[in-house]
Amino acid sequence: MPDKYMINFDSRELKQEDDEYIILGSGIAGLYTALAASEAGGSVTVLTKYNMMDTSTDKAQGGIAAALGDSDSPSLHREDTIVAGAGLCDDEAVSALVNEGPQRVKELIEMGAIFDSDSQGLALTREGAHSQRRILHASGDATGAEIQRVLTERVREKKIRVKENHYVVDLLVWNNTCYGVVAFDRDNDSLKIYRGKVVVLATGGLGRLFEFNTNPEIATGDGIAIAFRAGAEVMDMEFIQFHPTVLKLPGAPPFLISEAVRGEGAYLRNVDGLRFMPRYHDLQELAPRDIVVRAMLKEMATTGANKVYLDLAHLDPEVIKKRFPNITKTCATYGLDISVDPIPVAPAAHYMMGGVKTNLVGETSIKGLYACGEVACQGVHGANRLASNSLLDGLVFGGRIVDETRQFLKTYHPRRPEFACDWLLEPVKIDFGELRKKLEVLMGSKVGPVRSGQGLKESLNFFDSWGYLGRHSAENVEQMEVKNMLQVGELVAEAALARRESRGGHYRVDYPDNSRRWQKHIIFRR
Known part of the structure; x- marks a missing residue:
């Protein structure tokens, strides 16, 4: 196969490093997996494409879903997830997510994550297609940044090896077993081999394939590509979630307006000022994202506009500023007072439901290769992800990878085949x-x-x-x-x-x- 690799190389001529776990990516999935592996006694190297903080996790606004409210339960969370998934969720995967999720979130809190609270305890909000208020948030609308902060600090305390500016070029697979990766060290302008007993893909999504998207620069689908080239199965690649409400202003970069804004009561109006979601779904602005997106596109086509508006003018301005400080500040830089001015928005590529196919413990079709987070597809999101399940996904299935591999590593002594490509x-x-x-x-x-x-x-x-x-x-x-x-x-x-x-x-x-x-x-x- 002339395109199994992207470069010509010979592993015998390259510097090599060994570790038990080689984890690719430094978002919630990668760092939580690294911490869990380290806690279990494993030695860990994390390779990250740019800097450690440059992740989709860091940009996540809305929150993380977990059944922690008095009126909530994992079974209700499960039901909402399956309804949103439009008939393609894997029941066992969803059950794992909703039943194990609350404990994983509590672990984040024990690590030092500070989520917003009120007189009742955790301040839980509601987002589209959720039947309960179960979304934890931090600093109003900076949940991902808080999670990224805590995990990064803990990884540094553990002295886990983190190699920044390392672009993983290809997986090293022989006889359907993964033995490591070949990576390009951007700081030293050189190729290097990293061998591991367990290789974990946690490289995030592919939103940057689309001109209008919400994703950071890192999200170019690298993990899916390298896994597919190496022979791994990929699944549900057609299912990409487009976020309904992304700032649409001339000269302004796409900026996500969290689903939680609609969860707090904002209305969608077309350019003629008419509220339209009640005509499309019983849940109105809190309908599943795919329904909201298509309703918006239909209104845009009917009115000949390239946007609709998100209207918060009927809500308490002090509550809005406190709940959404980042959105308030960002929109203000473009002259918008969101408590008065409608926010021009349009759909943008946001999240990948499909990816590298895994089982319920994160194992791919290649032995020794695991995946978790947005790069992975174990069927938990089906055809349409329920809002705020993504951060939880990374925690639950990252933890499951470590639970699955911790015992096996004690007796596993992989071969050390060499790898080369000279035909390109x-x-x-x-x-x-x-x-x-x-x-x-x-x-x-x-x-x-x-x-x-x-x-x-x-x-x-x-x-x-x-x-x-x-x-x-x-x-x-x-x-x-x-x-x-x-x-x-x-x-x-x-x-x-x-x-x-x-x-x-x-x-x-x-x-x-x-x-x-x-x-x-x-x-x-x-």
């Missing part, structure tokens, strides 16, 4: 920056929240036209990233074309209804 052609001289822009525009227009068979076929023609790049070595990290984006974009488009129905985050104008025959998963393996 010289790097091609094209403008990869321009190619990336074309890809981002294509994904937004052909593989976005509203899809058609014709548009998806056109996107696959685009990917076919660049397929020859797999035979050429990458010259630098920029090229590697774009090649990964092409690989993952093609998987998303191919799965979307195959699924001839509409369900959850996947909507086809030529197949607008869901079908009993499609209540199943699409799994790809090269």
